Amino acid sequence: MILAYHKVGPDRKTHWYVTADRFHAQLAALADRTPVYLDQYDPQNPKHVVISFDGVYANLVPFALPILKRFGYPFELFVVGDYLGKENTFDQPKEPPAHFASLSELDTLVAGGARIQWHSGTHGDLAAMNPADLERELTVPDALRQHFGPEHLRWFAYPHGRSSVALKAAIPRHFVGALACEDGDPQDRYFLPRILAHEGTRLAKSTVSVIVPNYNYGHFLEEAITSVLAQSVPPHEVLVIDDASTDDSKVVLSALEKKHPGRFRTLVNEKNLGIVENFKKAVAATTGDYVIFLGADNRMQRDCVEQCQAALDRDPGAAVAYTDLTIFGPLASVLAAKVPAEKTAVEGVYRWPFPDPTPERLANLEKQNFIHGSSMYRRSAYEAVSGYQSAERAEDHHLFLRMIRAGHRAVHVPQPLVEYRQHSREQANTALNVQHQARFFRKAYEEQRKANLELQRELDLTRHRLAQVANVFQTKTKLQLARTLAVNLVAPHRRRVVDYLVEAASAKLKGEATPPLPEALLTDDKLKR
Amino acid sequence: MGGVQSRAELDQFWQREDPWGYQAHPHDRIRVGELLAALPRRPYGHTVDLGCGDGFVTFELPGERVTGIDLSKEAIGWAEKRAATRVDRERFHFKAASIFDVPQLGLPPADLIVITGVLYPQYIGGAFAAIDAGLSALLAPGGILVSVHISDWYRSSFSLSRLVMHRYPYREYEHLLEVYQR
Numbered sequence: 120m121i122l123a124y125h126k127v128g129p130d131r132k133t134h135w136y137v138t139a140d141r142f143h144a145q146l147a148a149l150a151d152r153t154p155v156y157l158d159q160y161d162p163q164n165p166k167h168v169v170i171s172f173d174g175v176y177a178n179l180v181p182f183a184l185p186i187l188k189r190f191g192y193p194f195e196l197f198v199v200g201d202y203l204g205k206e207n208t209f210d211q212p213k214e215p216p217a218h219f220a221s222l223s224e225l226d227t228l229v230a231g232g233a234r235i236q237w238h239s240g241t242h243g244d245l246a247a248m249n250p251a252d253l254e255r256e257l258t259v260p261d262a263l264r265q266h267f268g269p270e271h272l273r274w275f276a277y278p279h280g281r282s283s284v285a286l287k288a289a290i291p292r293h294f295v296g297a298l299a300c301e302d303g304d305p306q307d308r309y310f311l312p313r314i315l316a317h318e319g320t321r322l323a324k325s326t327v328s329v330i331v332p333n334y335n336y337g338h339f340l341e342e343a344i345t346s347v348l349a350q351s352v353p354p355h356e357v358l359v360i361d362d363a364s365t366d367d368s369k370v371v372l373s374a375l376e377k378k379h380p381g382r383f384r385t386l387v388n389e390k391n392l393g394i395v396e397n398f399k400k401a402v403a404a405t406t407g408d409y410v411i412f413l414g415a416d417n418r419m420q421r422d423c424v425e426q427c428q429a430a431l432d433r434d435p436g437a438a439v440a441y442t443d444l445t446i447f448g449p450l451a452s453v454l455a456a457k458v459p460a461e462k463t464a465v466e467g468v469y470r471w472p473f474p475d476p477t478p479e480r481l482a483n484l485e486k487q488n489f490i491h492g493s494s495m496y497r498r499s500a501y502e503a504v505s506g507y508q509s510a511e512r513a514e515d516h517h518l519f520l521r522m523i524r525a526g527h528r529a530v531h532v533p534q535p536l537v538e539y540r541q542h543s544r545e546q547a548n549t550a551l552n553v554q555h556q557a558r559f560f561r562k563a564y565e566e567q568r569k570a571n572l573e574l575q576r577e578l579d580l581t582r583h584r585l586a587q588v589a590n591v592f593q594t595k596t597k598l599q600l601a602r603t604l605a606v607n608l609v610a611p612h613r614r615r616v617v618d619y620l621v622e623a624a625s626a627k628l629k630g631e632a633t634p635p636l637p638e639a640l641l642t643d644d645k646l647k648r
Numbered sequence: 649m650g651g652v653q654s655r656a657e658l659d660q661f662w663q664r665e666d667p668w669g670y671q672a673h674p675h676d677r678i679r680v681g682e683l684l685a686a687l688p689r690r691p692y693g694h695t696v697d698l699g700c701g702d703g704f705v706t707f708e709l710p711g712e713r714v715t716g717i718d719l720s721k722e723a724i725g726w727a728e729k730r731a732a733t734r735v736d737r738e739r740f741h742f743k744a745a746s747i748f749d750v751p752q753l754g755l756p757p758a759d760l761i762v763i764t765g766v767l768y769p770q771y772i773g774g775a776f777a778a779i780d781a782g783l784s785a786l787l788a789p790g791g792i793l794v795s796v797h798i799s800d801w802y803r804s805s806f807s808l809s810r811l812v813m814h815r816y817p818y819r820e821y822e823h824l825l826e827v828y829q830r
């Protein structure tokens with residue numbers, strides 16, 4: 120497969136543009152294939168992919184190059200020789216003004232893995248030209264050949280994808296092969312087909328379902344769901360399944376649905392089904408080739424779906440891909456001491472590295488589990504071992520154990536792609552109430568704002584206070600406590616506390632001790648509590 | 649067709665001093681305090697503030713060397729003017745450039761990257777992936793990235809280990825502060 124791109128940018132001015140976000144997702148989908156240069160390309164090899172660009176436009180440097188470099192993929196640039204560093208006048212006004220890459224921009228791209236190839240001198244209608252003009256169009260100036268060296272300028276791409284008998288006959292004198300558009304012929308080295316990549320092009324061979332099971336975690340749902348919706352490779356489907364929550368989950372969900380219309384689906388159980396039945400129902404309600412559960416109190420790192428999907432794509436014998444974890448929340452240090460986990464730059468937040476699946480560890484999996492519940496697994500393997508089952512052991516551990524015993528492999532993705540919250544039920548419930556109220560006030564606030572400016576100020580304060588109260592549950596340091604106090608105070612005090620905060624923060628940065636709270640604050644009656 | 653805001657549009661906006669009124673609003677002092685309080689306590693060699701505007705946040709940041717980058721030349725003009733009056737002016741280096749051109753600036757690896765008020769659709773369109781890749785490459789191993797944005801307008805997140813998500817009220821909105829580590 121040879122892909123043909125033109126312009127990559129922040130927005131799509133015409134259908135010749137692909138946004139950088141989609142470009143990223145399209146490259147991520149090539150995980151199980153081998154991107155190669157044209158010189159290595161074997162059209163019969165289904166794994167081979169060539170990434171090519173026509174033009175070549177200067178916008179590749181800011182918008183495509185960082186992404187290509189991240190993947191380390193080789194790519195081919197077909198330049199229109201007379202237009203290096205100039206504007207796309209021959210395309211206007213059909214296309215908006217755009218700059219072609221200059222020689223130094225091409226050098227930058229070459230340093231990032233590009234090879235330069237030829238797309239004619241002027242991008243004119245070569246099929247209609249006389250032999251002399253045609254010869255000029257196909258001749259790469261010696262200076263350019265010298266500049267780039269012998270690995271470059273060996274291949275040709277037909278302008279507008281069009282060829283003719285005379286043109287095709289002339290190509291072999293100048294080039295080792297040539298590329299057409301969709302109508303090419305994989306057997307013909309001088310007319311190889313290319314796929315025109317556009318914004319909607321889907322290259323992934325697999326689909327992913329993300330399932331967020333929720334029971335009374337209304338106050339955490341927003342972080343869980345937005346972390347899924349911000350994935351670098353959007354999953355094929357996102358299902359939130361609520362197991363008859365008694366908190367404000369439904370309100371939260373409908374607000375999120377409004378904010379992200381069509382981005383996820385919700386299923387609400389009328390009766391609480393319990394974990395196993397709920398999980399089974401959720402899997403049955405989705406269709407993705409791969410399934411990953413994310414607890415409603417947890418979050419995903421941006422590339423969780425991308426990395427796990429790539430790991431399973433690359434290894435068809437693997438049934439499950441598991442990652443490392445970041446652990447956070449009020450009880451993180453308790454778990455961290457047990458597992459054990461490594462410190463991160465932030466106090467109270469840890470990285471929990473998981474071991475590789477060696478044969479010994481797999482043999483001992485029953486006793487010592489290392490495939491956590493937010494691992495991505497293959498639906499076919501799930502079905503082959505008849506899915507989740509009630510057992511004494513945790514339902515996911517049991518599932519993965521049966522998969523491994525059935526002869527499937529596990530792969531380890533050694534990055535903390537799931538953020539795992541450690542908290543206790545009581546804490547959750549207290550926080551829940553605060554959150555509940557906060558949401559109520561926020562809603563009231565939004566409605567009243569339009570009607571009454573005076574009231575707005577009142578509610579602003581209330582909202583502020585409530586949010587600060589919620590913060591207390593995460594706070595331990597004096598500094599953070601002071602932040603909370605700040606809002607319980609009337610204006611002059613608040614100023615003082617803010618000043619104190621700034622002072623304390625800069626002391627913290629300099630590594631000095633936190634300064635004492637100002638007298639005026641300590642003697643205030645309201646703060647005695 | 650819309651499209652992301654150009655340098656000319658941003659320069660127009662930055663004709664005025666302090667166009668968003670950061671100097672006067674108490675919440676803007678608070679957001680600086682929140683950001684500083686969230687920074688892991690460690691020495692920072694090179695700090696980069698992306699979309700730094702007139703340096704309102706930049707001048708508060710730790711770092712032996714602090715680089716401020718903004719697309720608007722006018723904004724950088726204000727920042728340089730403010731830097732000139734400081735005793736620690738040697739620490740600060742400002743440059744007018746787009747966040748998308750950062751990989752081409754040849755900056756030394758960053759121990760701290762700060763990006764606040766920039767990752768909104770009107771500035772970055774559908775090209776966050778390019779920023780994610782570019783900044784991840786700029787960050788030194790173990791380096792810290794802090795992102796602070798109005799939560800309703802922010803749809804991104806970085807391909808780095810996220811250590812903190814913290815929300816606090818900002819004007820009539822809510823700020824989402826995230827700390828990442830490479």
Ligand SMILES: C[S@@+](CC[C@H](N)C(=O)[O-])C[C@H]1O[C@@H](n2cnc3c(N)ncnc32)[C@H](O)[C@@H]1O
Nearest residue numbers: 658699700701704718719720746747764765771
């Ligand atoms: C809301 S202001 C935030 C300023 C500063 N970070 C602060 O918090 O005080 C957004 C800034 O991003 C800048 N900006 C917009 N697009 C940019 C781009 N592509 N590259 C660099 N800066 C950009 C604007 O000029 C503006 O100064």
